[in-house]
Amino acid sequence: MGAERQESGLAAVLWLRCLMALLAVLAVGSAQAAAPPLSLAWPIDCRLGEDCWIVHLPDTDPGPAATDFRCGRLTYDGHKGTDIALRDRAALFRPVPVLAAAAGTVLGGRDSVADHLGDTSALKAAIDAGRECGNGLTLDHGSGWHTQYCHLKSGSLRVAKGQRVVAGQMLGHVGQSGAAEFPHLHLSVRHQGQEMDPFTRLPLGAGCETTAKGSLWTTSVAQTLPTADAPILTAIGFRQTAPLFDALKQDTNSPTTLSAEAPALVLWAMAFGLRAGDTLTFRINDGQGQTIHAKTFEQPKDQIRRLQFTGRRNTGWLRPGRYTGTVAITRQSPAGKAIIRQQQVSMQIAD
Numbered sequence: 001m002g003a004e005r006q007e008s009g010l011a012a013v014l015w016l017r018c019l020m021a022l023l024a025v026l027a028v029g030s031a032q033a034a035a036p037p038l039s040l041a042w043p044i045d046c047r048l049g050e051d052c053w054i055v056h057l058p059d060t061d062p063g064p065a066a067t068d069f070r071c072g073r074l075t076y077d078g079h080k081g082t083d084i085a086l087r088d089r090a091a092l093f094r095p096v097p098v099l100a101a102a103a104g105t106v107l108g109g110r111d112s113v114a115d116h117l118g119d120t121s122a123l124k125a126a127i128d129a130g131r132e133c134g135n136g137l138t139l140d141h142g143s144g145w146h147t148q149y150c151h152l153k154s155g156s157l158r159v160a161k162g163q164r165v166v167a168g169q170m171l172g173h174v175g176q177s178g179a180a181e182f183p184h185l186h187l188s189v190r191h192q193g194q195e196m197d198p199f200t201r202l203p204l205g206a207g208c209e210t211t212a213k214g215s216l217w218t219t220s221v222a223q224t225l226p227t228a229d230a231p232i233l234t235a236i237g238f239r240q241t242a243p244l245f246d247a248l249k250q251d252t253n254s255p256t257t258l259s260a261e262a263p264a265l266v267l268w269a270m271a272f273g274l275r276a277g278d279t280l281t282f283r284i285n286d287g288q289g290q291t292i293h294a295k296t297f298e299q300p301k302d303q304i305r306r307l308q309f310t311g312r313r314n315t316g317w318l319r320p321g322r323y324t325g326t327v328a329i330t331r332q333s334p335a336g337k338a339i340i341r342q343q344q345v346s347m348q349i350a351d
Helices: 002-034 089-093 120-128 245-250
Strands: 052-056 082-086 097-099 104-110 135-142 145-152 170-173 184-191 194-197 232-239 257-259 264-274 279-285 291-298 303-313 321-332 338-350
Touching (some): 052 232, 052 264, 145 170, 232 321, 232 338, 264 279, 264 338, 291 303
Parallel strands (some): 257 338
Antiparallel strands (some): 052 082, 082 184, 097 170, 145 184, 184 194, 279 291, 321 338
16 A cells, blocks of 8 residues: 555656646747747948848748749849848948847857959859858847848958847948858848748748738838839949949949030949839930930849940030939839839039
């Protein structure tokens, strides 16, 4: 009888311990489920839509197709983050700070990869060396949330492993290191090791038509984010000769004055994210508001970045005064609505 009671008591103790362990596991799971989502502030000291642009979003498609969270094409197959681009390489020398999107602890970083011009050989070398991210770092925000910042400028990292940072603190400067075709920041967000789309709070691969759980961006950032899959017009200007693409990738600044003896008046534009069927319309007006040149181009294919220009040779018609150039990109949305991005620039023609 005593042995039976002892065994019964032991069984009860073991049962109680198992129950407590199960409750502990459930409590941890419940705490993780109840953990607040990450709240992301804007990660670059720039003005979205004025001197920086979102040029690639995360790819939400689980297969070989590439779609962003709006079912648009502002992404490419397998892209796992958000790319925020600067206007040109000249911006790297201001420089432009990269900021912590949320408070966290630095897990690690790299700061010695050289910046480059984005040519094919440099991109291949970065990929072959396993340094697609270039210079960058990862922050641990707790509750399983991490953010990663890539393509920072060589030698610009301002934080160290194990350091605690606050939201908005400078981490380094935007660069063009690693597998970067142009100066930009690549921001990735992960939860429990899973790549996440900060625009929907859903894992990548969930598909673009899946009901979103809400944005991870703070309200102030969300209010400035683009509301449509629209083309991006980053810079326009006048020149007296045909511009070179490689030169404008370095610096998009243009002269503000030309001589009436200039050989031509050329209006140019740099754009990101053009799609087949988009139209680019150029118009040059003289000092009296009369159109002296106009031309429309149809975009033949999807293209990450494009330089387009047009103009008129000066056969003696160019007169002193202020000339105006207007460039507009038009895209038809799936609903048939025209989405237009437009910029204007002026040029003083002197005697």
